[in-house]
Amino acid sequence: MAIVIQPxxxxxxxxxxxxxxxxxxxxxxxxxxxxxxxEPRWLPRRAESRIxxxxxxxxxxxxxxxxxxxxxxxxxxPDGQTRSIAYYHHPLSEGIVNKxxxxxxxxxxxxxxxRVPLLYCLGMGGYDRPLPRMLVRLGWAHSLVPFFFRIxxxxxxxxxxxxxxxxxxxxxxxxxxxxxxxxxxxxKLFQSYxxxxxxxxxxxxxxxxxxxxxxxxxxQSLWEQARQTCSFTAVRDAEAxxxxxxxxxxxxxxxxxxxxxxxxxxAVVGERRxxxxxxxxxxxxxxxxxxxxxxLFPVVRCATQTLERQxxxxxxxxxxxxxxxxxxxxxxYMPGPSNFLFAASKKLAELLAPFEAARPRMxxxxxxxxxxxxxx
Amino acid sequence: xxxxxxxxxxxxxxDIFGIPAGKITAESSPETIENWDSMQHLNLVxxxxxxxxxxxxxxxxxxxxxxxxxxxxxxxxxxxAH
Numbered sequence: 001m002a003i004v005i006q007p008x009x010x011x012x013x014x015x016x017x018x019x020x021x022x023x024x025x026x027x028x029x030x031x032x033x034x035x036x037x038x039e040p041r042w043l044p045r046r047a048e049s050r051i052x053x054x055x056x057x058x059x060x061x062x063x064x065x066x067x068x069x070x071x072x073x074x075x076x077x078p079d080g081q082t083r084s085i086a087y088y089h090h091p092l093s094e095g096i097v098n099k100x101x102x103x104x105x106x107x108x109x110x111x112x113x114x115r116v117p118l119l120y121c122l123g124m125g126g127y128d129r130p131l132p133r134m135l136v137r138l139g140w141a142h143s144l145v146p147f148f149f150r151i152x153x154x155x156x157x158x159x160x161x162x163x164x165x166x167x168x169x170x171x172x173x174x175x176x177x178x179x180x181x182x183x184x185x186x187x188k189l190f191q192s193y194x195x196x197x198x199x200x201x202x203x204x205x206x207x208x209x210x211x212x213x214x215x216x217x218x219x220q221s222l223w224e225q226a227r228q229t230c231s232f233t234a235v236r237d238a239e240a241x242x243x244x245x246x247x248x249x250x251x252x253x254x255x256x257x258x259x260x261x262x263x264x265x266x267a268v269v270g271e272r273r274x275x276x277x278x279x280x281x282x283x284x285x286x287x288x289x290x291x292x293x294x295x296l297f298p299v300v301r302c303a304t305q306t307l308e309r310q311x312x313x314x315x316x317x318x319x320x321x322x323x324x325x326x327x328x329x330x331x332x333y334m335p336g337p338s339n340f341l342f343a344a345s346k347k348l349a350e351l352l353a354p355f356e357a358a359r360p361r362m363x364x365x366x367x368x369x370x371x372x373x374x375x376x
Numbered sequence: 377x378x379x380x381x382x383x384x385x386x387x388x389x390x391d392i393f394g395i396p397a398g399k400i401t402a403e404s405s406p407e408t409i410e411n412w413d414s415m416q417h418l419n420l421v422x423x424x425x426x427x428x429x430x431x432x433x434x435x436x437x438x439x440x441x442x443x444x445x446x447x448x449x450x451x452x453x454x455x456x457a458h
Contacts, residue, residue, distance in 0.1 A: 003438045095414045099406035103437055105414030106421055110434050134418050 003065060003104070005111040008038045008055035012064060016057065019064040019094065026097035034067045034092050043071065043243070050074060050235075051243050056111065058093075058104055066093040066104040068112055070119075071370065074235040076227050077351050078358055082235060085118040085348060089370045091131060109134060117347040122369045126339035141349035143359050145320045147338035148328040150304060153281075153313040160279030160313075207264070207298050209306070212241060212254040218263030219256065222290060226265075229293045230321065232352055233363035236290050241266075244367065245288075252287065253310070257295075257302045265291025265299035268367065269307050272316060284312030288367035289324065296327035304331055322360040340366075378451065385447040388423045392416055402444030424450060430457070 008016070013036070020033035040053035051073045058066040068091040074082050091112075093104035113119055122145070124132045136142060151157045212219065220238040227233065234240070245254050245268050252270040256263050267290075272283040284307035291299040307315050317333070318340045319325050329335065342364050344352060352358045382402065389404070390397040393411040406412040412420075417440070421432055424446065430453040440446045 002435055005434065093414060095406075095417075099412060100441075102406040102412055102414050102417045103440055106418045107434050107437050109418075110437060114434070130413075130415055133415055137415075137418055137422065 003058050003060045003107060005056055005058045005107065008035070008057045008067060010038045012057050012059065013038055015059070015062060015064040016067070019066075022094065023092075023097055032092065032096075034064075034090070035069070040069075051240060056108075056115075058107060058111075065101050066091070066095075066108055068092070068108045069370070070112060070116060072116070074240070076230065076233050076235055078231045079351070083118060083351070085120065086112070086116040087368070087370075088112050088119050088121050089123075105130065105134065109138075113345060117345060118351070119345040120348055121343045122341070122364065123366075124339075124341045124343075127341065132341055132343065135343045138346075140343045140345055141352070141355040142341060142343040143320075143355075144338045145318045145340045145342050145364055146325050147336045147340060148317050148319060148325065148333035149336050150315045150328075150331070150333045151313075152308055152315060156281060156313045160281045206259055207302060208258050209302050210256045210258060212245065212256060212266070213247065215256040215258070215263055216242075218258070219266060222263050222266065222292065226290060226292050229323070229361070230363040231358040231361035234368055236288075253306055255302060255306060257291070257299045259295075259298070264295040265289065267299055267303035267306075269303050271312070278314065281313045282311060284310065284315045285366065286315065286317035286328075288365045289319075290363075293323075296323055297330050300324075300327045300331040300333075318364075318366050320359075320362045320364040324363070381451050382444070382447040384427065385424070385443055385450060388427060389420065389443055389446075392419050392423060400443055402447070403442055405442040420446070428454065430454065 016034050017036065020036070023032055024030060034057070035055055038055065040055060043049070043051055043053045045052035045054055051071070053069055053071050055069050056067060057064050069089050071087040071089065072084055073087070075085050076082050088109070091105065091108045093108060094101040095104045121131065121135060121140075126132070127136070132142070216238045219241055223235070223237040227236075241254075245252055252268050254266070254268050256266045258264065267286060268288040269284060269286050272285040275283070286300070286303045286307070289296075289299055289303060304315060315333075317328060318338065319328060320342060325335070342362070344355070349355050352362075386397050386400045389400050389409075393400075393409050393416060395409065395411070400409075406417070420440065421437055424430070425432055428450050430450065432453075436449055436453070439449050
């Protein structure tokens with residue numbers, strides 16, 4: 001029997017459970033499993049859906065050998081048009097544990113490209129991982145999405161960052177810095193310097209913060225006024241924001257920043273998933289943001305203050321738009337090495353051409369990924 | 377499958393998998409070639425498309441389970457095109 005890739009339906013669930021069991025038995029990461037249920041818990045497709053997830057499985061004579069997911073969403077393009085495109089995520093092939101199925105990874109990707117030629121991938125963990133290597137080999141346009149971090153609690157940061165503490169000598173020096181206060185002084189000095197050189201015309205003074213619910217009209221107006229500052233961005237109008245950041249998502253704080261009664265921007269912030277490399281740190285994330293031209297800095301500052309008040313030790317964000325990167329740096333964030341990639345299929349890249357010219361004004365954040373609450 | 381097609385496919389596989397052509401037989405598969413993983417499978421697909429000027433559909437990719445099967449597939453696609 002030939003492998004057939006088809007929409008994941010409830011009758012496939014037992015075969016998917018067996019597929020996941022085979023992956024686990026082969027010693028794969030226990031998180032490396034496909035979706036247990038055919039209907040997505042986040043953004044299931046409805047007749048009127050503008051943003052939705054769909055799952056597909058590769059079935060060989062009743063046995064599931066792999067699967068992938070597509071999140072379909074509207075994006076704003078450099079030509080001023082809005083188009084529905086899809087995000088290819090969670091591809092999983094039995095080829096990772098049984099080489100007899102080495103072809104499944106290629107099959108999954110090619111199937112997705114046939115279903116939705118305007119396709120992108122995001123995140124992926126760095127260029128050395130299998131999926132990005134495949135995308136590069138297929139000629140997809142690609143770039144790194146810059147990473148920014150702000151240390152709120154330097155002593156806890158130095159004691160907990162596992163990636164910095166890889167050798168006994170590094171561990172010793174970091175403990176000295178943490179307990180002596182040198183780390184605190186260095187971090188605060190850097191942030192004070194950033195505050196001094198921050199754009200004064202766009203200072204956050206005089207801004208007030210409200211909730212999404214209190215200012216739906218402002219959110220819609222912001223989208224209409226500010227989308228032209230981006231060469232490429234997911235549609236972030238009021239309806240899309242309501243779908244993506246439903247009030248039911250209690251782990252997220254959704255704030256609108258206003259000055260003199262008018263909305264100038266918004267941000268969504270929340271706690272980042274637990275990750276061994278951050279030790280016991282409480283890690284916050286500026287998940288998503290949008291603002292009028294020239295008003296980015298106060299939005300970053302309000303988002304940061306919100307997370308600081310919530311007690312986070314470290315705040316992270318990924319921002320592809322050059323102006324947002326500058327605003328984060330001005331707000332005391334430091335750029336760090338990124339393993340968060342954006343890749344566009346050839347058909348999608350044609351609409352972004354020239355890709356290198358469009359790249360600095362593409363607005364991509366962690367929110368454009370799979371949306372799993374922990375992955376923000 | 378003709379000897380000529382098999383030889384060409386075997387030379388492509390030799391380049392991609394980094395093993396001498398003489399060690400590749402029609403029965404060679406992902407289970408017998410250590411480097412034949414998902415990435416190299418994609419490289420094989422792209423190299424076959426480029427070398428023979430064919431477009432492989434998902435059902436074709438799925439048939440590429442051995443070097444002999446790849447050569448047979450190439451011949452089938454070439455004869456269908458003529």
